[in-house]
Amino acid sequence: MKNIIVTGGAGFIGSHLVKALLLDGHRVVVVDDLSTGKSSNLPSHPNCHLFEVDIVDELALAHLFESERPSLVYHEAAIASVQKSIHDPVRTSAVNDQGAKHVFELAVHVGSEQIVFASSAAVYGEDPRLPKRETFEPTPLSPYGFQKWQNEKDAARLAKKSGVRFTALRYFNVYGPQQDPQSEYSGVISIFVDRILNDLPLTIFGDGGQTRDFVNVADVVQANRSVQRVGGGFNVFNVGTAQETSLLELVHHLYMIENQAPNVVFQPRREGDIHRSVADIGQLMSKTDYSSNVHILQGLQALVSAIKLKNNE
């Protein structure tokens, strides 16, 4: 049994990860300010402990790390929206940049063996080459993308200085149950499913030709578990499916699942929006037992069914 801290563990991806770590038999301490996460996302389990702490508050965080002394840290806490990083750059930088530095430095200070953290496909930005490979030099388009890249540079420096293992996971576009649809900053699949089930029109920003590698949260959890066995130093891996889907294709799939006629309005493309994105996942597959197991159509069908079931409870 490991003692593990998961920052952002009450959020969408973090809460799925926490549940898997509990099933693996670990003790899990969740650090979350509940800004977008919810305590109700967490199971009631004797090995799961939630501390409502803001990672920007270095003193409070230091106190927690010193009393818990985790051997493994998963850092998921962040303001996850590209658009929010443009609209509120000060707070986003404090959380995504400073907050991550606090987590990394404290983990090293208390003797953690490994820090695994959520980076993003947003670091690739405007580089037109596809699929995106970890060896490409990042060219982010948004403050969010720059902050994730900065996290990677901080991690590489600290890994070299301390010998502690740091693993950056560049998630592509993650979807699945518990992704909150309620904000304009939410992920596109959660917004679209919610609006279709409520008979509301969808808004596509741009012409719908932009593409994403939509990866199910179950695959992302598997990636996080599988990198526990990766060797020393600093490593960076893409986490995706290697399948490219345009927004128009996504909309087509969703209306087909619901057997409805499309109801879509178009608005101008958003600032900081990447045009095409799809992952090369060869590195992760060769260094771990990761494989992408959930096809987009199957994942969307399961998601729609799960949300309908929940709405009928």
Ligand code: NAD
């Ligand atoms: P989310 O908003 O559901 O989860 C983020 C969690 O962090 C929330 O529980 C929130 O309350 C917490 N948090 C935010 N600021 C905090 C602070 N100052 N102190 C403590 N806790 C704080 O988002 P998510 O989609 O689950 O994203 C998880 C991580 O994965 C983030 O780092 C995000 O940048 C990254 N990521 C997400 C995606 C995606 O498609 N969802 C893709 C790439 C990377």
Ligand code: UD1
């Ligand atoms: C998402 C994640 C980000 C992650 C990145 C990795 C969220 C909120 N953002 O950013 O954390 O690092 O993937 O690739 O989870 N769109 C519409 N209509 C809408 C909403 C969105 O057309 O109502 C479009 C957007 O303009 C964009 C695409 O859908 O072109 C995806 O948007 P979004 O889900 O916000 O994700 P990213 O910006 O790719």
